[in-house]
Amino acid sequence: MGAESLTGADKSSIAELRGATKRFGAVVAARDINLSINRGEFLSFLGPSGCGKTTALRMLAGFEAPTEGDIYLDGQRVNDIPAHQRPVNMVFQHYALFPHLTVAENISYGLRQRRPKPPAAEIEAAVNRALETVRLPGFGPRRIWEMSGGQQQRVALARAIINEPKLLLLDEPMAALDKKLRHDMQIELQTLQRKLGITFILVTHDQEEALSMSDRICIMRDGGIVQIGSPRDLYDRPKNRYVADFVGKSNFFEGRVTSVAGDTADLQGAAGISFIGHAGAGIAVGQRAIASLRPEQISLSRGDGGVPVTVVNRIFLGEHTEYLVQNPDLGQFLILASRQAEAGEGNLEPGETGSVSWRDGAALILNND
Amino acid sequence: MTTRLRTILLLTPAAAWLLAMLVLPLVVVVVFSFGERAAAGGYSAALTLENFANLGARWAAFKNTLMLAPAGTVLCLLIAYPLAYYLAVKADPKWRTLLLILVIVPFWTSILIRSYAWIYLLGGQGIPKLISTLGLGNPRLINTPFAVLIGIVYGYLPLMVFPIYVSLERLDKRLLEASADLGSPPWRSFLQVTLPLSMPGVATGCMLVFILLMGEFLIPAMLGGGKVFFVGNALVDLFLQSRNWPYGAAVAVALVVIMLVTVTAYMRFTRRWAGGRDDVSLM
Numbered sequence: 001m002g003a004e005s006l007t008g009a010d011k012s013s014i015a016e017l018r019g020a021t022k023r024f025g026a027v028v029a030a031r032d033i034n035l036s037i038n039r040g041e042f043l044s045f046l047g048p049s050g051c052g053k054t055t056a057l058r059m060l061a062g063f064e065a066p067t068e069g070d071i072y073l074d075g076q077r078v079n080d081i082p083a084h085q086r087p088v089n090m091v092f093q094h095y096a097l098f099p100h101l102t103v104a105e106n107i108s109y110g111l112r113q114r115r116p117k118p119p120a121a122e123i124e125a126a127v128n129r130a131l132e133t134v135r136l137p138g139f140g141p142r143r144i145w146e147m148s149g150g151q152q153q154r155v156a157l158a159r160a161i162i163n164e165p166k167l168l169l170l171d172e173p174m175a176a177l178d179k180k181l182r183h184d185m186q187i188e189l190q191t192l193q194r195k196l197g198i199t200f201i202l203v204t205h206d207q208e209e210a211l212s213m214s215d216r217i218c219i220m221r222d223g224g225i226v227q228i229g230s231p232r233d234l235y236d237r238p239k240n241r242y243v244a245d246f247v248g249k250s251n252f253f254e255g256r257v258t259s260v261a262g263d264t265a266d267l268q269g270a271a272g273i274s275f276i277g278h279a280g281a282g283i284a285v286g287q288r289a290i291a292s293l294r295p296e297q298i299s300l301s302r303g304d305g306g307v308p309v310t311v312v313n314r315i316f317l318g319e320h321t322e323y324l325v326q327n328p329d330l331g332q333f334l335i336l337a338s339r340q341a342e343a344g345e346g347n348l349e350p351g352e353t354g355s356v357s358w359r360d361g362a363a364l365i366l367n368n369d
Numbered sequence: 370m371t372t373r374l375r376t377i378l379l380l381t382p383a384a385a386w387l388l389a390m391l392v393l394p395l396v397v398v399v400v401f402s403f404g405e406r407a408a409a410g411g412y413s414a415a416l417t418l419e420n421f422a423n424l425g426a427r428w429a430a431f432k433n434t435l436m437l438a439p440a441g442t443v444l445c446l447l448i449a450y451p452l453a454y455y456l457a458v459k460a461d462p463k464w465r466t467l468l469l470i471l472v473i474v475p476f477w478t479s480i481l482i483r484s485y486a487w488i489y490l491l492g493g494q495g496i497p498k499l500i501s502t503l504g505l506g507n508p509r510l511i512n513t514p515f516a517v518l519i520g521i522v523y524g525y526l527p528l529m530v531f532p533i534y535v536s537l538e539r540l541d542k543r544l545l546e547a548s549a550d551l552g553s554p555p556w557r558s559f560l561q562v563t564l565p566l567s568m569p570g571v572a573t574g575c576m577l578v579f580i581l582l583m584g585e586f587l588i589p590a591m592l593g594g595g596k597v598f599f600v601g602n603a604l605v606d607l608f609l610q611s612r613n614w615p616y617g618a619a620v621a622v623a624l625v626v627i628m629l630v631t632v633t634a635y636m637r638f639t640r641r642w643a644g645g646r647d648d649v650s651l652m
């Protein structure tokens with residue numbers, strides 16, 4: 001099934017949330033969520049803690065019934081179908097592995113719930129395949145507490161994928177891993193998803209994780225979806241300041257929109273400094289808005305041709321150097337300079353002055369919300 | 370200070386305590402069991418196996434204890450588990466503390482007084498009267514093994530409820546979600562997750578109740594009416610009434626041996642059952 005879903009032979013959605021709202025008393029954990037999940041895609045819910053990512057996932061898994069709205073799986077309305085009857089599996093935030101069972105027994109748990117029960121030999125073969133897939137061959141007889149955090153995570157993954165679910169839900173699966181391991185696991189998870197062709201939905205508050213792994217990202221805030229799009233869309237065309245701030249780093253400069261022509265707007269910032277760039281949705285002449293400039297879109301030089309700045313701080317990042325600079329009118333902002341761009345100029349030291357400039361069109365003129 | 374010396378110093382208080390409270394009395398009992406009854410009662414030094422040879426004379430007490438202690442333990446378990454499950458899982462957290470206190474309340478009154486209540490309830494004016502009034506027969510309850518069993522279950526139920534409650538309360542609810550997620554309906558999740566993970570509590574409760582029941586004497590004395598006596602009653606009789614200390618000591622030694630054997634076998638069994646896990650605490 002993997003190849004078929006990847007080539008997009010079947011584009012219809014595998015799951016859908018229609019106006020899904022979940023209230024816990026006065027708290028609205030999920031607010032009118034409308035989302036169609038494509039077959040075989042890797043989708044992420046990205047947002048700060050408490051914005052309703054887990055709740056959205058739990059509605060798909062069947063642990064929470066929506067207060068309003070509907071949940072569809074593979075074309076079927078599943079609001080009233082309990083979790084144990086949904087063809088969906090979840091990798092829990094803290095794995096929720098069964099402590100009284102071995103690794104193999106944990107992994108085979110799902111198959112053993114099927115009626116009629118598959119033959120023992122078949123289950124064993126499937127467990128061994130799953131262990132191979134998550135690169136834990138031979139670990140079957142181990143006890144859960146004999147496994148490291150990273151290994152437990154793989155067991156949780158194997159326990160879910162062995163069932164070949166239509167939808168694999170992952171709730172911050174990497175949150176408990178250290179940075180190096182997390183990075184390895186991200187790559188592995190992405191490879192695995194391509195290989196299996198299962199639709200993955202990942203919940204994370206880590207933007208890098210979402211950006212590097214997903215086909216599409218759902219940016220969430222206060223229980224609702226702010227913007228859905230590919231990582232590149234969200235990076236290049238954020239809908240508002242919230243998205244621009246959440247996806248990648250950005251500098252924001254307040255001002256008033258002085259002209260809008262087509263999809264280009266001009267914003268006059270402090271001291272009459274002008275920012276020209278793509279106008280976000282709903283930007284009109286005369287309104288207050290913000291210009292978003294990515295640190296890598298600003299160039300810093302020793303001369304005095306542009307906006308004068310003083311270097312406040314400098315962080316060496318290997319291929320890049322990050323500068324924090326200060327302008328009396330614009331305040332402090334970040335610049336990311338590549339090694340190549342700096343080669344001719346020589347590094348500016350903290351305390352030295354220089355000037356910054358950016359291309360016309362580099363900025364994004366956005367609503368400040 | 371060497372590690373060795375420090376270890377010895379650290380262990381000394383515990384070892385002294387064990388020696389004074391456990392080993393010495395046991396040694397005294399064992400020594401007594403080989404002695405003879407002094408003319409005026411009590412102990413007179415000797416080295417004889419006669420006391421042990423005579424154990425058969427108290428066979429009824431051993432039989433009653435060995436039947437009613439396990440039966441009482443099992444009955445306690447059967448009643449306590451659903452109760453503990455309700456308290457830990459189903460009950461509204463708002464009422465939980467109150468319900469738990471209700472389970473303990475009987476402990477605030479002496480078992481003696483509570484047994485008197487049962488004497489009345491099971492006696493001619495109590496439940497039997499009700500049954501005969503309803504025309505359902507004319508049962509005799511008081512002074513039967515059944516009465517003793519009721520008293521035992523009533524008295525020891527909280528000791529079984531609490532360890533099970535604790536193990537159920539500690540159970541990670543996400544494991545049940547994981548089980549459901551993997552396709553298991555609720556009743557099977559209970560059998561596959563809840564029950565095995567509450568076994569440490571069950572094991573602890575059973576051990577506690579069983580060991581205490583083996584030494585019980587008050588309930589059989591009151592509800593068994595001298596007809597259903599336990600080894601504990603035999604001991605009271607031998608030490609306090611007939612003052613045959615050596616024979617009483619022999620009976621006590623026999624009881625200790627029986628308990629050691631059963632408890633060891635039980636621990637073997639539960640450990641094997643738990644697959645050699647260390648974290649399944651039995652006590």
Ligand SMILES: Nc1ncnc2c1ncn2[C@@H]1O[C@H](COP(=O)(O)OP(=O)(O)O)[C@@H](O)[C@H]1O
Pocket residue numbers: 024027028029030047048049050051052053054055056
């Ligand atoms: N079972 C619940 N009862 C009450 N409030 C809840 C419950 N689950 C979640 N919430 C609330 O709903 C909001 C969203 O929670 P959640 O979906 O867990 O967020 P996230 O996963 O993005 O951190 C939070 O304010 C949280 O406190």
Ligand SMILES: [Mg+2]
Pocket residue numbers: 050053054171
């Ligand atoms: Mg969460």
